[in-house]
Amino acid sequence: MFTQFFGNYLLHQQLVSPEHLSEVLQSMKTTRLKLGVLAINAGYMTAEQVEKAHTEQQRVDKRIGEVMVDMGFLTKDQVEELFKTQPSGHLLLGQALVDNGYMTNTQFEQALNSYKQENSISEADFNDNSDDAAAKLVKNFYNFNIGENSSYMTGYVSLLFKNLIRFIGDDFTPMDAKPVSGEISNCVVQRIAGGLSAITIIDADSNAMIEFASRFAKEELTADDEYTQACVSEFINLHNGLFAVNVSNETGVELKLEPQCYYDNMDISELKNACIIPVCFSFGTVNFIISL
Amino acid sequence: MSLKVMVCDDSMFVRKKMKDAVAAAGASEIIEAADGQQAIDKYKAEKPDLVFMDIIMPVKSGVEALTEIKAFDSNAKVVMASSVGTQENLKEAIMAGAYDFLQKPIANEDVAKIISKASQ
Numbered sequence: 001m002f003t004q005f006f007g008n009y010l011l012h013q014q015l016v017s018p019e020h021l022s023e024v025l026q027s028m029k030t031t032r033l034k035l036g037v038l039a040i041n042a043g044y045m046t047a048e049q050v051e052k053a054h055t056e057q058q059r060v061d062k063r064i065g066e067v068m069v070d071m072g073f074l075t076k077d078q079v080e081e082l083f084k085t086q087p088s089g090h091l092l093l094g095q096a097l098v099d100n101g102y103m104t105n106t107q108f109e110q111a112l113n114s115y116k117q118e119n120s121i122s123e124a125d126f127n128d129n130s131d132d133a134a135a136k137l138v139k140n141f142y143n144f145n146i147g148e149n150s151s152y153m154t155g156y157v158s159l160l161f162k163n164l165i166r167f168i169g170d171d172f173t174p175m176d177a178k179p180v181s182g183e184i185s186n187c188v189v190q191r192i193a194g195g196l197s198a199i200t201i202i203d204a205d206s207n208a209m210i211e212f213a214s215r216f217a218k219e220e221l222t223a224d225d226e227y228t229q230a231c232v233s234e235f236i237n238l239h240n241g242l243f244a245v246n247v248s249n250e251t252g253v254e255l256k257l258e259p260q261c262y263y264d265n266m267d268i269s270e271l272k273n274a275c276i277i278p279v280c281f282s283f284g285t286v287n288f289i290i291s292l
Numbered sequence: 293m294s295l296k297v298m299v300c301d302d303s304m305f306v307r308k309k310m311k312d313a314v315a316a317a318g319a320s321e322i323i324e325a326a327d328g329q330q331a332i333d334k335y336k337a338e339k340p341d342l343v344f345m346d347i348i349m350p351v352k353s354g355v356e357a358l359t360e361i362k363a364f365d366s367n368a369k370v371v372m373a374s375s376v377g378t379q380e381n382l383k384e385a386i387m388a389g390a391y392d393f394l395q396k397p398i399a400n401e402d403v404a405k406i407i408s409k410a411s412q
Contacts, residue, residue, distance in 0.1 A: 217305060230305035237303075237348070238396055241375025248378040257376060259302055259350040 001134050001161055002119060002126045005141060006090035007173030007280070009115050016102055021173065024096040025282045028089075028171055031096040035064050038082040039074060040109045041091055041123070047105035049073045088126055089170050134158035142177055146273040149292040152196060155250075156243055156290060157277060163239045164279065168215045175278040180268045180289060186224070187289075188232045190240055190260040195253035199271060201289035202236055208284030233260035295411050298334060300325040300357070301346040301373070310344055310398065317404040318411075328352025332360045335368065342410045344394070344403070347374040347381065355388050362389040369410055373398060 007025070010016045016024075036050035045053075045068070057067045065079040074082075085091075094112065097103040103111075116122070119140075125133065138158040144150045164172060187203040204212060206224035213231035214221040221228050237260055244255040268274070274291035297319040299310040304326075311322050323338050325331040329352045331345060343361070347354035354372055361368045372385040377395035385393050392406055 227304055227308075230303045234303050234305050234396075238375045241377070241396060244376045245378055248380065254378065254380050255376070257348050259348055 001137055001158075001165070002115075002121050003089040003170065004161060004165075004172055004174055005137060006112075006115055007093055008141075008175060010093075010097075010111055011173075011175075013111060013114075015107060015111050016097060020097070020100070020102045022280060022285075024093065024100055024102065025171065025173065025280055027100070028092050028096050028282050031092050031099065033085070033087050033091055033095050035068065035079070035082060036105060037091055037095045037098065037108065038085050039068070039078075040105065041094075041112060042078075042082060042085075044078055044082070045073050047109040050105050090126060092171075093173075131158070134162055141174075142277075144177075144275075146292060149196075149273060152198075152247070153273075153275075153290065153292055155246060156198075156200075156292070157288075159243055159246065160239060160277075160288060163235075163242065167235060167238070168212060169281070172279050172281045175280060175285075177275040177277050180271050180274045180276055180291075182269055183265055183267050184287070184289070185263075185265050187263050187266055188229060188236055188260055189263060189266065190233070190236050191258040192240060192244070192255050193258060194256035195251075196247065196255055196292065199274075199289075199291040200236060200240055201266070201268070201287075202232055203287040203289060205284065208281070208286050211281070211283035212286055229262045233262065236260060295319045295342060295407065296321040296323065296338065296340045297407070298323040298325060298331065298338065298340040298343045300328075300331040300343060300349070300354070302326055302349045303346075306346065306396075306398075310403070313398070313400040313403040314344070314407065316400060317407040319407060328354060328357035331357045332364075335361050336364060339365070341369065342391075342407065343368065343370040345370050345372055347372055347376070347385070355384055358385070358388045358390060371406055 007021055039045035040047055053068045053071055057064050068074040069076055094108045098105055098108055135154055135158045139154045144153040184203045187201050189201045192198040209224050210221050210228055213228040216235045217231045240257050247253050247255055271291040277288045279286050297314045299307050301307050307324050314322055323334055323340055325334050327349045345354045358370050369391040371392040372390040373394040374381055375396040382393050394402055
């Protein structure tokens with residue numbers, strides 16, 4: 001899950017603007033990882049060495065891996081190992097930013113190293129989606145302060161990100177939480193009763209709703225219709241069900257889920273202990289609104 | 293295999309997925325219901341051999357529908373399905389006479405196993 005928060009870290013460090021991040025997230029699908037970014041991430045090369053290798057490649061008719069070996073920056077074994085690396089989200093994001101000219105290899109190297117240091121994470125931790133790692137990251141990042149329900153909120157949001165990775169995809173960046181206000185349109189709502197009273201909402205524009213539903217249903221949907229709403233509703237139902245199981249197992253508190261509803265418009269200004277968590281996917285932003 | 297199966301869920305997405313899974317497992321006829329009351333009415337009219345019933349539904353919940361169906365036909369085979377797979381929900385479904393319990397998201401293999409068991 002550290003992968004997903006890397007984009008947010010770049011925003012906080014003002015290394016990338018929200019507009020550029022949004023643009024780059026959309027182009028990530030077609031981004032191909034290059035050897036330089038992989039070598040920087042693995043700690044085999046510095047950004048300066050990568051730049052030198054790229055400059056050299058313009059003068060010789062060789063592949064970049066061969067140039068890097070010839071220049072003594074990498075061994076053949078390291079090149080082979082790097083080419084086998086699975087493309088992680090944070091690397092694809094970095095590559096897309098470099099490809100679009102929004103960041104240099106040096107800036108990427110510095111940002112990646114500071115991010116790893118500040119969060120005490122190793123490369124292996126990047127895709128660690130264990131409950132403890134997720135909860136710790138979410139707690140540190142959002143620092144929810146809504147009294148006795150703060151730990152429920154942390155649990156809810158960390159499970160949400162895990163379920164997004166599981167059911168929708170890992171190409172997203174969680175954004176800062178925002179206070180609720182005004183009206184929203186085109187949203188799916190599920191209330192939770194029993195030992196905890198909560199309202200959970202998914203809100204997005206039509207295009208993001210259709211893509212979100214398509215990914216969840218594993219079908220190519222084209223219209224923001226009743227079927228699309230049913231798919232998004234089922235995602236929130238599954239997520240809330242898993243949350244209810246966790247709460248029951250951990251605290252013995254039993255939750256009751258109510259049937260999901262769809263609203264064209266909904267006033268959310270009166271929701272108590274509520275926040276909006278926008279999640280930027282490559283296809284658009286989906287807002288998760290939680291009131292506990 | 294001659295097996296009439298009713299799929300009851302308020303989500304048209306889940307009904308579609310369930311119908312596909314039930315058809316792939318060899319059911320000869322499939323009926324749909326979108327809430328607990330429809331499930332009761334259609335059960336009485338159609339007498340399906342097996343029912344897959346969501347718990348969280350409007351109008352009448354799955355457990356309420358199960359209770360009424362069992363009162364009408366004590367041999368009814370009703371499989372309860374829910375995203376909330378807690379011991380509490382499982383116990384409630386069993387106490388109400390459920391034939392089996394499935395946690396969502398429902399795997400096609402689990403549907404096939406239940407259909408195979410019900411047709412024996």
